[in-house]
Amino acid sequence: MSDLFNLKNLPTDLKPAVVDLLYRLADDSILIGHRNSEWTGIGPILEEDIAFSSMAQDKMGHAAAYYTLLHELGEQDPDTLAFMRDAHDFRCCQFVALGNIAPDAPAESPDNCNNPTRDRLMAHGDWAISFVRQFLFVQADVVRNSALESSRYDPLASLCRKIRGELRYHTMHAESTLRHLAHGTDDSRDRIKKSFVYLWPYALGLFEATAHDQALADACICPTQADLQREWRARIDPMLADAGLTIDESVQPKFGGRTGKHEQALVDALADMQKVYRLEPTATW
Amino acid sequence: MVQTVLGQRNDKPGDPGYEESLARFEARIARGDKVEPGDWMPDAYRQQLIRLIHVHANSEICGALPEGTWICHAPSLKRKMALVAKVQDEVGHGQLLYRAAETLGKSREEMIDELISGKAKYSNVFHYPAESWADVCVIAWLIDAAAIVNQKMMAEGSYGPYARALKRICYEEAFHLTHGYDMCISMATGTKLQRDMLQNAINRWWEPIMMFHGPSDKESKHTEQLMKWRIKLKTNDQQRQEFLQKYLPKLFNLGLTVPAEWNLKLDPQTKEWTYAEPDWEKFIGVVRGGGPVSAQRLETRRLSHEQGRWIREALTAAARGQRAPMPAA
Ligand SMILES: [Fe+2]
Ligand SMILES: [Fe+2]
Numbered sequence: 001m002s003d004l005f006n007l008k009n010l011p012t013d014l015k016p017a018v019v020d021l022l023y024r025l026a027d028d029s030i031l032i033g034h035r036n037s038e039w040t041g042i043g044p045i046l047e048e049d050i051a052f053s054s055m056a057q058d059k060m061g062h063a064a065a066y067y068t069l070l071h072e073l074g075e076q077d078p079d080t081l082a083f084m085r086d087a088h089d090f091r092c093c094q095f096v097a098l099g100n101i102a103p104d105a106p107a108e109s110p111d112n113c114n115n116p117t118r119d120r121l122m123a124h125g126d127w128a129i130s131f132v133r134q135f136l137f138v139q140a141d142v143v144r145n146s147a148l149e150s151s152r153y154d155p156l157a158s159l160c161r162k163i164r165g166e167l168r169y170h171t172m173h174a175e176s177t178l179r180h181l182a183h184g185t186d187d188s189r190d191r192i193k194k195s196f197v198y199l200w201p202y203a204l205g206l207f208e209a210t211a212h213d214q215a216l217a218d219a220c221i222c223p224t225q226a227d228l229q230r231e232w233r234a235r236i237d238p239m240l241a242d243a244g245l246t247i248d249e250s251v252q253p254k255f256g257g258r259t260g261k262h263e264q265a266l267v268d269a270l271a272d273m274q275k276v277y278r279l280e281p282t283a284t285w
Numbered sequence: 286m287v288q289t290v291l292g293q294r295n296d297k298p299g300d301p302g303y304e305e306s307l308a309r310f311e312a313r314i315a316r317g318d319k320v321e322p323g324d325w326m327p328d329a330y331r332q333q334l335i336r337l338i339h340v341h342a343n344s345e346i347c348g349a350l351p352e353g354t355w356i357c358h359a360p361s362l363k364r365k366m367a368l369v370a371k372v373q374d375e376v377g378h379g380q381l382l383y384r385a386a387e388t389l390g391k392s393r394e395e396m397i398d399e400l401i402s403g404k405a406k407y408s409n410v411f412h413y414p415a416e417s418w419a420d421v422c423v424i425a426w427l428i429d430a431a432a433i434v435n436q437k438m439m440a441e442g443s444y445g446p447y448a449r450a451l452k453r454i455c456y457e458e459a460f461h462l463t464h465g466y467d468m469c470i471s472m473a474t475g476t477k478l479q480r481d482m483l484q485n486a487i488n489r490w491w492e493p494i495m496m497f498h499g500p501s502d503k504e505s506k507h508t509e510q511l512m513k514w515r516i517k518l519k520t521n522d523q524q525r526q527e528f529l530q531k532y533l534p535k536l537f538n539l540g541l542t543v544p545a546e547w548n549l550k551l552d553p554q555t556k557e558w559t560y561a562e563p564d565w566e567k568f569i570g571v572v573r574g575g576g577p578v579s580a581q582r583l584e585t586r587r588l589s590h591e592q593g594r595w596i597r598e599a600l601t602a603a604a605r606g607q608r609a610p611m612p613a614a
Pocket of ligand 2: 375
């Protein structure tokens with residue numbers, strides 16, 4: 001490849017594309033981390049509680065690192081980016097913002113002195129949704145990350161090389177847990193299947209192409225979303241087949257997230273996340 | 286319990302050879318030997334340890350609740366990650382301790398059932414709600430500090446698996462303490478809103494903290510036996526004193542105060558803190574399930590356990606290699 005780009009020599013016309021890419025990576029990471037950490041301390045079994053917490057923490061760390069790259073490119077500091085932007089400013093896919101609860105769950109839940117989100121999670125939470133999302137997400141994450149390891153934008157490439165090791169655990173966990181649950185009981189297989197059907201259109205939203213898609217690919221900064229999606233499918237199709245999960249190819253993807261169009265789920269997640277920070281935005285907590 | 290399955294252990298007063306075995310056992314303890322799971326031990330020693338480790342394990346997973354509630358509200362990326370890490374550690378401690386108790390013949394499932402049914406206890410401090418972000422700061426600093434005083438002592442105890450688990454736990458607790466202290470410094474040196482939040486949290490938590498190490502030596506019925514067998518190496522009052530000596534000066538240094546009714550005074554002669562005796566009747570009521578959020582804590586643990594049922598069943602079936610036939614794709 002021709003010479004690498006860094007902070008100093010990144011062509012001005014490519015900068016908005018790189019900024020957009022970094023927002024997508026950062027916002028995906030913070031949201032999946034936030035949603036997965038909703039289970040921390042109340043996970044359905046201790047081992048998975050610990051696994052989800054550990055992966056959530058990794059993703060929050062990745063988010064902080066991507067936000068730092070953004071800050072270096074002139075955007076605001078990482079905490080301001082995470083805690084002071086509103087839903088329409090976020091560039092995550094809708095998939096990562098979804099709650100850990102089936103869409104048809106009752107609205108009310110008893111007050112068990114956690115917080116409304118956690119109380120609702122306790123009463124109506126569906127860990128199968130969380131897990132299947134995690135499976136589909138990490139497989140996309142690892143595909144994206146390994147492609148970006150050779151990105152021409154060098155700060156991103158070197159970050160992704162650092163992240164590689166952590167993602168190895170995420171994929172191992174996802175793959176072995178899927179095998180166990182898919183080959184466990186009739187009940188576990190049904191739950192996995194039901195969650196998969198619900199999540200699939202949202203998962204496709206991971207690969208929503210933005211206006212910068214071709215420019216990033218032409219500049220060897222990031223492959224097109226179509227290419228990434230193809231690679232993702234090559235990875236997951238055999239695993240899904242082994243788990244007895246059938247893909248409905250006619251499903252319409254849930255797009256919109258990459259241009260700031262979100263469902264209520266993101267608004268709710270951000271209301272939780274930004275609540276204390278916004279009590280006093282200039283304070284150091 | 287596993288005991289009956291294993292047959293006669295001759296580990297109770299009156300059993301054949303009990304006195305001789307006891308003498309050998311106590312001589313080992315006095316030498317500083319660690320007792321290992323397969324070794325002979327008096328039944329009373331086994332039961333006391335099961336009780337203690339079980340309560341400790343329960344406290345870890347119930348302790349994950351008040352702080353866990355605030356993860357989704359943590360006000361910076363750094364705090365959010367640190368809080369997830371801390372609560373994750375606490376759950377890990379629970380897992381480690383249930384395993385240590387299992388070496389004495391009681392299963393995790395049984396212990397969690399007893400927790401949920403209210404039969405088994407957990408630490409008094411986790412019967413209270415975390416009302417604000419500042420509560421999370423106070424818990425991570427002062428309650429972890431109080432727990433460290435206890436756990437460092439217990440880590441020198443005579444039962445090998447428990448002592449080893451505690452060594453690892455203490456290593457992680459040191460990070461919790463740093464994280465908690467750091468949060469309290471930020472709050473105490475922050476805006477008026479933050480300082481008020483923190484002081485209010487301390488006012489609310491001070492009574493449960495004073496009670497944390499358990500009833501005064503005058504009232505504690507287990508202490509003597511526990512100390513003889515090196516299950517415990519310091520009395521409750523000694524631990525409380527150690528905590529006060531170490532942390533009160535730091536607390537005052539941050540410009541914080543303790544509610545006046547505690548009448549805390551440093552005795553210039555003994556260099557020990559004197560204080561108003563906590564209401565031990567109240568303490569007993571709290572740990573028996575009469576605390577402000579005791580019912581909600583158990584209900585949360587019950588719901589979490591219920592939600593895990595299908596996963597436990599699936600993992601058990603998968604481990605048995607019982608592959609359910611896959612429907613044609
Ligand atoms: Fe702990
Ligand atoms: Fe701790």
